[in-house]
Amino acid sequence: MDFRFEDVDGVRRSLADANYLADDGIAGIVYLADRLGKPILVEGPAGTGKTQLAQSVAEITGARLIRLQCYEGLDESKALYEWNYKKQLLRIQASGDDNDWSEIEDDLFSEEFLLTRPLLEAIRAEDRVLLLVDEVDRLEVETEALLLEILSEYQVSIPELGTVKATQVPLVFLTSNATRELSEALKRRCLYLYIDYPDLEREREIVMAKVPGVDANLADQVARIVRSIRQLDLKKSPSVSETLDWARTLVLLGIDKVDAQSATDTVNILLKYRTDIDKAVKEFADRPDDLVDDAT
Amino acid sequence: MTVTEQTGPPSGGGREDTPLLDLLSGFIIELRQAGLPVSLTENLDAMEAVTHIPIEDRDAFKYALGSTLVKNHSHWRTFEVVFEVYFSMRGDEYTLDGVAEGEGPEGEPGPPGDGAPQGGGGAMSGLTPEQLAEMLMKALMNGDQAMLRALARQAVMRYAGMEPGRPVGGTYYLYRTLRNLDLDGVLEGLMDAARQEAPEDLTPLEERLERDEFSDRIEQLKQEIEAEIRRRLVADRGVEAMARTLRKPLPEDVDFMHASREEMADLKKAIHPLTRKLAVRLARKRRHGRKGPLDFRNTIRHSLSYGGVPAEPKFRFPRPAKPEIMVVADISGSVAAFARFTLHLVYAISGQFSKVRSFVFIDGLDEVTGFFEGVEDIGEAVHRVNTEADVVWVDGHSDYGHAFGVFWERFGRDVGPKTTVMILGDARNNYHASQSWILKEMQHKARKVYWLNPEPRAYWDTGDSIVGEYSTHCEGTFEVRNLRQLEAFVEKLV
Numbered sequence: 121m122d123f124r125f126e127d128v129d130g131v132r133r134s135l136a137d138a139n140y141l142a143d144d145g146i147a148g149i150v151y152l153a154d155r156l157g158k159p160i161l162v163e164g165p166a167g168t169g170k171t172q173l174a175q176s177v178a179e180i181t182g183a184r185l186i187r188l189q190c191y192e193g194l195d196e197s198k199a200l201y202e203w204n205y206k207k208q209l210l211r212i213q214a215s216g217d218d219n220d221w222s223e224i225e226d227d228l229f230s231e232e233f234l235l236t237r238p239l240l241e242a243i244r245a246e247d248r249v250l251l252l253v254d255e256v257d258r259l260e261v262e263t264e265a266l267l268l269e270i271l272s273e274y275q276v277s278i279p280e281l282g283t284v285k286a287t288q289v290p291l292v293f294l295t296s297n298a299t300r301e302l303s304e305a306l307k308r309r310c311l312y313l314y315i316d317y318p319d320l321e322r323e324r325e326i327v328m329a330k331v332p333g334v335d336a337n338l339a340d341q342v343a344r345i346v347r348s349i350r351q352l353d354l355k356k357s358p359s360v361s362e363t364l365d366w367a368r369t370l371v372l373l374g375i376d377k378v379d380a381q382s383a384t385d386t387v388n389i390l391l392k393y394r395t396d397i398d399k400a401v402k403e404f405a406d407r408p409d410d411l412v413d414d415a416t
Numbered sequence: 417m418t419v420t421e422q423t424g425p426p427s428g429g430g431r432e433d434t435p436l437l438d439l440l441s442g443f444i445i446e447l448r449q450a451g452l453p454v455s456l457t458e459n460l461d462a463m464e465a466v467t468h469i470p471i472e473d474r475d476a477f478k479y480a481l482g483s484t485l486v487k488n489h490s491h492w493r494t495f496e497v498v499f500e501v502y503f504s505m506r507g508d509e510y511t512l513d514g515v516a517e518g519e520g521p522e523g524e525p526g527p528p529g530d531g532a533p534q535g536g537g538g539a540m541s542g543l544t545p546e547q548l549a550e551m552l553m554k555a556l557m558n559g560d561q562a563m564l565r566a567l568a569r570q571a572v573m574r575y576a577g578m579e580p581g582r583p584v585g586g587t588y589y590l591y592r593t594l595r596n597l598d599l600d601g602v603l604e605g606l607m608d609a610a611r612q613e614a615p616e617d618l619t620p621l622e623e624r625l626e627r628d629e630f631s632d633r634i635e636q637l638k639q640e641i642e643a644e645i646r647r648r649l650v651a652d653r654g655v656e657a658m659a660r661t662l663r664k665p666l667p668e669d670v671d672f673m674h675a676s677r678e679e680m681a682d683l684k685k686a687i688h689p690l691t692r693k694l695a696v697r698l699a700r701k702r703r704h705g706r707k708g709p710l711d712f713r714n715t716i717r718h719s720l721s722y723g724g725v726p727a728e729p730k731f732r733f734p735r736p737a738k739p740e741i742m743v744v745a746d747i748s749g750s751v752a753a754f755a756r757f758t759l760h761l762v763y764a765i766s767g768q769f770s771k772v773r774s775f776v777f778i779d780g781l782d783e784v785t786g787f788f789e790g791v792e793d794i795g796e797a798v799h800r801v802n803t804e805a806d807v808v809w810v811d812g813h814s815d816y817g818h819a820f821g822v823f824w825e826r827f828g829r830d831v832g833p834k835t836t837v838m839i840l841g842d843a844r845n846n847y848h849a850s851q852s853w854i855l856k857e858m859q860h861k862a863r864k865v866y867w868l869n870p871e872p873r874a875y876w877d878t879g880d881s882i883v884g885e886y887s888t889h890c891e892g893t894f895e896v897r898n899l900r901q902l903e904a905f906v907e908k909l910v
Binding site for chain 1: 482483484486697
């Protein structure tokens with residue numbers, strides 16, 4: 121079996137080419153997932169680029185992205201496979217009376233009547249694919265078990281057909297916002313990657329890469345202010361995507377240097393709760409000397 | 417699968433497989449000791465993972481181990497400490513002798529500031545303290561990583577005064593080093609320098625940003641120093657002993673009553689996601705079992721369309737009982753933290769209850785429900801409870817008897833058959849009268865009375881604790897010492 125990546129640095133470089141700035145941890149774990157043939161469970165606050173990571177990896181490996189969006193009530197027939205019973209009915213009607221029943225029965229449960237859903241599709245794919253199981257924490261605990269066979273063996277058992285094995289080991293990403301603890305069984309099968317808010321350096325680079333027309337100074341300032349805001353005790357800290365939105369807004373407004381006034385005017389793009397906004401505005405305006413104690 | 421067969425990796429680790437594997441199994445045993453649930457499969461995964469990542473690339477190595485062994489982000493800190501202890505002596509730039517050639521970490525070809533840092537620790541030992549302080553200032557100003565690391569090493573060598581075999585903890589050396597460096601003064605100095613450098617006066621916002629930046633760098637320096645001290649201690653005492661002394665409980669196992677300030681901060685951070693998780697889980701539980709009891713009338717009426725056969729059973733809408741909660745919490749010094757966390761948790765999931773009222777006491781008692789009404793930020797409200805509630809009657813020493821007396825007199829009639837009363841406290845009554853008849857009355861009127869005690873069970877009924885006397889009148893008495901136990905209790909409550 122050939123591997124997709126040469127070394128950790130290679131992963132980082134090609135991700136950077138795809139406009140995704142990975143830190144050491146991210147690149148290392150992606151590399152490892154390829155080598156060990158294991159799925160990656162990506163956890164972290166909303167808006168830190170978990171889904172984006174999967175998309176970027178798909179892009180650099182030239183793989184087709186197959187996405188399964190999880191939600192409460194997702195079941196086998198939506199995730200794995202389903203029999204196309206309308207077509208089966210048609211088949212029965214079309215055959216009339218002259219055919220042998222056992223023949224029809226065999227025929228009814230053949231691949232022709234199988235509707236593949238994302239998980240099975242990823243397993244059966246001949247070309248390179250990347251399977252993304254998004255927001256896996258939204259599944260009920262019982263449904264989680266659906267994934268287990270695929271994640272560890274890369275196969276799907278269909279009672280009427282037998283076991284479908286993967287022709288090649290696809291890269292698998294699972295993302296979770298950690299609204300609930302995932303089961304041990306699931307975690308055990310995955311490599312665990314926690315994507316936190318990026319540090320100053322990386323955030324600045326992300327802003328530079330993703331926001332057209334932003335100059336280095338502004339990007340630096342944006343990253344610094346966002347870091348300061350994240351240090352406050354907020355209901356919801358600004359995510360990377362919100363940082364980017366904010367930077368875009370500043371560029372559109374033609375602001376090349378953020379001061380307290382412009383920050384206050386546009387902070388509602390970064391923060392979405394009234395109390396958080398009030399808190400941040402207060403911080404912008406206050407003399408820093410009074411704040412030393414809260415900040416440290 | 418083909419991947420598993422690939423042993424004997426091309427790079428790193430391989431040439432000394434056995435020592436590495438030994439080290440690794442010791443490492444994993446230590447992780448388990450520290451409370452991380454590491455399963456056998458994860459263990460095997462880690463062993464395989466390290467064959468792919470050379471140990472020299474320390475960061476990648478760390479993340480590789482982390483991704484296979486740590487599956488919960490709140491355990492990461494613990495993992496990091498153990499990792500530092502076990503692997504701190506590995507990798508080139510981490511050798512002890514202080515003269516690290518090729519200096520820069522992560523393959524930076526030497527720091528830009530040339531000259532001074534190139535000599536590493538060897539050259540620096542000739543500097544005077546003033547020169548050292550100046551270099552430190554400059555390195556912090558420029559955010560020069562490699563230089564900071566070298567300086568941290570130098571500072572430890574110079575100021576910590578470490579002696580082999582001396583039985584003191586790392587914090588002692590850390591304190592000594594930091595005292596000599598006077599980092600608060602350094603921060604001010606940096607701010608002054610920044611002010612001078614700026615073309616015009618700094619606006620408050622800019623000033624704040626600068627300060628955050630410098631604080632961040634100083635924090636990095638502190639971490640470097642801490643790591644350096646740890647490395648030296650490991651060299652002195654050996655890996656296992658060091659890991660044992662550094663072992664810290666996981667956030668969910670931290671004891672409320674004995675949490676240090678740092679642990680408190682961790683707890684505060686942990687409580688938010690915990691409440692969110694709990695709320696989601698409870699809401700989900702409620703939605704499950706959507707059917708209520710059989711609706712006989714409705715079933716019969718619908719049976720008419722089937723000729724009198726009750727073919728389609730009808731059910732009532734489920735109305736799961738939502739309990740009414742009264743929290744009565746002791747907020748005297750010893751148990752204040754516990755009361756704070758419990759109030760926080762109860763209010764965070766108050767949607768699950770039809771009504772929540774809260775009372776706090778020391779020797780007097782005050783209702784604080786109002787503080788929580790229409791407030792978005794529970795933390796803020798809890799803070800107000802601690803500062804504004806009128807709870808002192810005579811001397812500010814816990815008097816459960818009197819507090820219960822006041823409660824019964826003023827609010828006793830509000831306790832009804834739907835009310836669940838939660839009493840939080842260690843029942844250390846300072847030898848006042850217990851007035852336990854009140855609890856007895858309360859138990860008659862209320863649906864349930866629970867007592868949560870933050871003390872370990874072994875201490876109950878020792879000294880002035882009279883929890884035994886009270887608990888005869890409660891449906892349940894629970895030991896709630898940490899977040900894990902608190903979570904389990906609240907879930908049971910709903």
